[in-house]
Amino acid sequence: MTALRIIVLHSNRFSGRLPSEFGHGLPNLEEIYLWNNQFSGQFPSSISNCSKLTIVELSTNSFGPIPNSLGNLMHLERLNREDNLFTGESSVPELCFLSALTSCKALTRLVLAGNPLNGTLPTSIGNFSAIRYFNAESCNIKGNIPRELGQLSNLTTFILQNNELIGSVPVTIGRLQKLQVLYLHGNKLNGSLPNDIFQMSSLGELILSRNNLSGALPACLGDFSSLRSLQLDSNNFISTIPSTLWNLQDVLDLNLSSNSLSGHLRLSMGNLNVVTQVDLSSNHLSGSIPVSIGGLQNLMNLSLGQNIFEGPIPESFGNLISLEALDLAIITCLEQFPSP
Structure with missing residues (x-):
């Protein structure tokens, strides 16, 4: 099947593990759609042999770890692992697979939501040079939001809701001039809202509900002319409404x-x-x-x-x-x- 370009098996009841040699003999494969099945086990590392892959859609299965070899897919644009059983490496707190994926210089969309990652975001997250959409909600992600997030100049959507993040919102987030959606609700973030956050001229949705944020609501909130949704409920703000x-x-x-x-x-x-x-x-x-x-x-x-x-x-x-x-x-x- 050396000429095969697209595999579409989604929305069935396929189960079991993919064979370890899955990625061999498919040099022209560009797109894989396996979502909404019952596949399990580790996704085969041999997939790195499919050097033309651009789209990998694996959501709503029971796949385990992501092989670091996915970082060898130089043309990968979309990776969706939502609602699987992927966990981080137990030996280290950082989610090292993210560092491997930063080698995918064409990657614009990364969805990891609904996986028990149980780790921290590495500083290398700032190396996702092309990323536009990042979703890792409900993944038991811990620790601080790295200040290197401010390097993602193409980012339009950043979703980390319902995790266990601590610390303050990094001031470097104000550099994200293309950011339109920021969901950080349902974490343990603290401190005040940095004024830098209000420099994001494209922001349309800012949701920081259910954290431990405190201090005054800054007057520059009113400068967000692009804002369509502002949700700051269930925090510890103590000021008047500007x-x-x-x-x-x-x-x-x-x-x-x-x-x-x-x-x-x-x-x-x-x-x-x-x-x-x-x-x-x-x-x-x-x-x-x-x-x-x-x-x-x-x-x-x-x-x-x-x-x-x-x-x-x-x-x-x-x-x-x-x-x-x-x-x-x-x-x-x-x-x-x-x-x-």
């Missing part, structure tokens, strides 16, 4: 709940023209609820509960024509809800 935040006129989803934010909400909150979700619950916000909220015609979910607002519910709430869910629980001294 007035500049209400300059995010294109934001769709805003979640600052479960922090210790204080102060009053401003009338300029009504500048969030297209917002559909706002959750500011479980903070220490006070004063009256701004009447300008009633002008948010696209707002579907509004949660202000478990704060210390007082005074009447604005009659303008009757203009919230898209509203589907409203949470004002445990707010003091609220008068009757406005008539429709």
Whole structure:
């Protein structure tokens, strides 16, 4: 089968191990699609003989270790190992296979999500010169985010949610001018938000929920004109909400709940023209609820509960024509809800 270019076996019930000689005799193989089967065992190291490989899709199987020989595939562009049984080497904390893969200079998409990697990110992660999409969510990754991450100048999506990362968000992340999606929620990150993070002019989604981040929300949050989703909930932020935040006129989803934010909400909150979700619950916000909220015609979910607002519910709430869910629980001294 020396002329074979593409193998497509996905979405079946194939099981067992691939033969160790799998990669022999396939010099023209360019693409492999084995996802959604029941294959197991180590992926054959002989695959390195398929020097023309560009795509390897192995998700939703029970494959074990990734052979370091994959690093010899100079034309590899996409590698997907999502939802398998791959683990890191028990003898060293670093995920050494990542260092091997940095030799794949054409690699633009790497998906490792849902594997029990149980290791730390090596500093060599900064050598993925072409990488655009990196997803290693729910992999039991530990330790710090290497500052070398800032060297990935082509990166557009970086997903490390639901791991065991510690330490602060590296300031070098601000160098990633092409980054559009940053998901770091569900970790143990601490410290304050570095101002450098707000230099990423292309960022559309910033999700840092469920960490141990603290300090003040920086005023430069409002400079993120490209931002569509901002989720900083379930942290330890203690400041007032900066007035500049209400300059995010294109934001769709805003979640600052479960922090210790204080102060009053401003009338300029009504500048969030297209917002559909706002959750500011479980903070220490006070004063009256701004009447300008009633002008948010696209707002579907509004949660202000478990704060210390007082005074009447604005009659303008009757203009919230898209509203589907409203949470004002445990707010003091609220008068009757406005008539429709």
